[in-house]
Amino acid sequence: MSRWKRSKRDAWAKDSAKAKAPSTHGRPMLRRLAWLGGLVGVLVAGLVFLFFYSAAFVVRDLSVTGVEGELADSVEAHAQIPHGRPLARVSQANVEARVLEDPRIASVEVIRDWPSGITLDAHPRKAALVLRQKDATWLADTNGVVFDEVSEPSRKLPSVRVPEPPTEMSEETVRGLVELWRLRPDPAELEGRLGTPRLASDGAVSMKVDQLTIVWGAPVEAERKWAVVKALVGQDSIDPQGGIPQTIDVSIPETPVVTGLPEASQN
Structure with missing residues (x-):
């Protein structure tokens, strides 16, 4: 075999051996990554201990x-x-x-x-209504939540007489009572002073404007019912200040009922 061929064969063998041998070029990088990962783990563990278990940041x-x-x-x-x-x-x-x-x-x-x-x-909570039941007095907010029993509520708050402990009333009922009072007309529109509403055991509300009784029914549809009451009070035949007791029943606002009207004069 010639020297040239033998030299070429030896060079090819060296190159082949290098190709088969495992590379050590990436090992330092892997070691650095492993070291950084360990360091991060130690830091995380340290922070967890510092904030969650040590005495450094505790409630004083x-x-x-x-x-x-x-x-x-x-x-x-x-x-x-x-x-x-x-x-x-x-x-x-x-x-x-x-x-x-x-x-x-x-x-x-x-x-x-x-x-x-x-x-x-x-x-x-901010009180919007006083609920009175026998000797107990409770406060309720606009959401219908009965939240506190008091001995002397503010006189500026409206009050309603109820037949059962207010804490047993539904929030819907209490909200309806709040709306009833919140949307009430001015005394001039009612031609008299609105008295304390009363909630009966059947869930119906009634109240008086001087000599006029308003049968409200369930504490719902406050805006519609007050509109009907104002329209009826505006008629000459209905007079809260008159000597004849009268009643306006708006429990069904679409078909209100009025009793106690004076008899029509006969010519």
Whole structure:
């Protein structure tokens, strides 16, 4: 075999061996990636421990805003956030649910004040109606929620006499009573002063404007019923200030019934 052919064969063998041999060029990169991955894992584990389990960021201060006095104390007590609990482990949803167990609170926001505080921003319900039942007096809001029993409600609030404990009434009924009063006409339009509405055991409402009795029926369709009442009161034959007791029944507003009308004069 000639020297040239042998040299060519040896070169081909070297190239083939290099092609078959495993490359070590990528090993340093893999080692660096593995090292970075381990470092990231350590950092994540450290952060989890720092925020969720260490004493670095724990509840030391708890404040309540939006309400005062006994109601603020109730918010704090219902929240059940112990001092020393890591802030990251305080469940906002659970705290809110517990605070809202007090029906006087309409909403609450749980705010983490890093590094060691929590603020409970509470919003109380606003009374729109007083419900009186025997010796008990309750407050209700515009949503129909009966939320507090009181001894001396504001005289600026309208009141309704009810036959059963207000806490057992449906929110729909209470909302209807709120709407009844909210949409009431001015005294000039009614030609008299509107008295305290009464809710009977059958769910029907009645009230008086001086000598005129209004049979309202179920506390629904307030706007339509008041429109019918105003139209009827505007007639000369109906006079809340007259000496003859009269009744307007708008329990079915499409077909109102009037009783006590004076007899037509005969010429």
